[in-house]
Amino acid sequence: MSIYSLNAASGTPIYRQIVDQTCQLIASGQLLPGELLPSVRVLAGDLGINPMTVSKAYTLLEHDGIVARRRGLGMVVQSATITPHESLRPQTLALVEAAKRLRLTPEEVVDAIHLAWKSEGKST
């Protein structure tokens, strides 16, 4: 099994899931600067998807300066510039925005978080 966990059912495209999870793995220190990402073909094989899909994700990561191409070697992680907190912002904002539209209080949202935390499969 891979460090990546894809969710085919989710609406978000596969290549985007790879980009996001890679960012998160770097932000949380599970991928260190200088380390090599799994090769396109290997990751594609592991995840059972087309190499081009992985390649697209890697290209985006490179474009954003998250990783760098080393010709003939692979993709290496650049120095981490994102903190776990920043990495979580989009999801946080989405939740808060929706909660406000629902006229909920912060406390109600926090309750919902704790509930979801337990009900979901244990974390690693």
Next chain:
Amino acid sequence: MSIYSLNAASGTPIYRQIVDQTCQLIASGQLLPGELLPSVRVLAGDLGINPMTVSKAYTLLEHDGIVARRRGLGMVVQSATITPHESLRPQTLALVEAAKRLRLTPEEVVDAIHLAWKSEGKST
């Protein structure tokens, strides 16, 4: 200005934003059962979007039994079947899932929520 607030920049499609926000307006009691939704034409005009897009959203809402078509009248809100809590589940799950991948603790997430709550434009 409308009770709806669309975000063209966001990735979520317009029709989906209308569906979601309508559900949230009902769940939070800002739209009451029996009340009439704005007509397709009016809402499209207000939001500056294609009427077909509004129509698609309304069709979905009807399909889910959230509103009903009254010939010659428009769309009326059915009795609220969803609680605010349920309505918030997708966003909650997304947050928790991402946080676990980042190896954060529930407390850190709660902090992030409180922070985002304040930093965002004051709610009503």
Next chain:
Amino acid sequence: MSIYSLNAASGTPIYRQIVDQTCQLIASGQLLPGELLPSVRVLAGDLGINPMTVSKAYTLLEHDGIVARRRGLGMVVQSATITPHESLRPQTLALVEAAKRLRLTPEEVVDAIHLAWKSEGKST
């Protein structure tokens, strides 16, 4: 014939040529802000290439904020932020750098420019 002119023999990938030329067309005012780019399928047909190649170019242009996606409509040109001069910088630098390595004088380079200008097919 299209406003684009591809050079299959050149080493630069097709999608890159489309990106570059689009930037140049905008910089020179041949494509105006608000204007729609040719649709992926149309341009692909005109140039005799695969739609995905055009799509890749358009995606890059969007990522760089040069054009914006209008869902269901196409790609529209954003306000031009690049001047013709800036747009020419990479090529200018490459020339100057090489000329310095060859220990040529600026005058010799200017001569070469004038020569190449005439020998090439007349400009539009």
Next chain:
Amino acid sequence: MSIYSLNAASGTPIYRQIVDQTCQLIASGQLLPGELLPSVRVLAGDLGINPMTVSKAYTLLEHDGIVARRRGLGMVVQSATITPHESLRPQTLALVEAAKRLRLTPEEVVDAIHLAWKSEGKST
């Protein structure tokens, strides 16, 4: 430090940079016919790159008759067959072509050249 100056960030492959710069060094008289090129091992060490990459560049240079292999000695420079002007052609053409697409005048291009010449780090 070496007479070669590689740019890993640039898109052009390393072996190509070596080939090009060698040609330019010969064309400008900084490498004279009969002179020995640095050995593959030494150059690779100096530049901090893979010896295979240097070897590939040398093989190309030999194939083009620019240098010759002398068993037990190394690669010696042949009589210069290329003039500095010819050596500059690709970059010149690229500039002119782009400028025409931007509908600039030769004078504007010359201005850009002079500007870039000064703004760049002093040569030699």
Next chain:
DNA sequence: GTGGTCTAGACCACA
């Protein structure tokens, strides 16, 4: 071995 490019064709989502 590494990643990059391109093709052909299918299917989806959006307006």
Next chain:
DNA sequence: GTGGTCTAGACCACC
């Protein structure tokens, strides 16, 4: 109609 995603497979460039 628009663009987006994914697949399968070929070929190239680089180290």
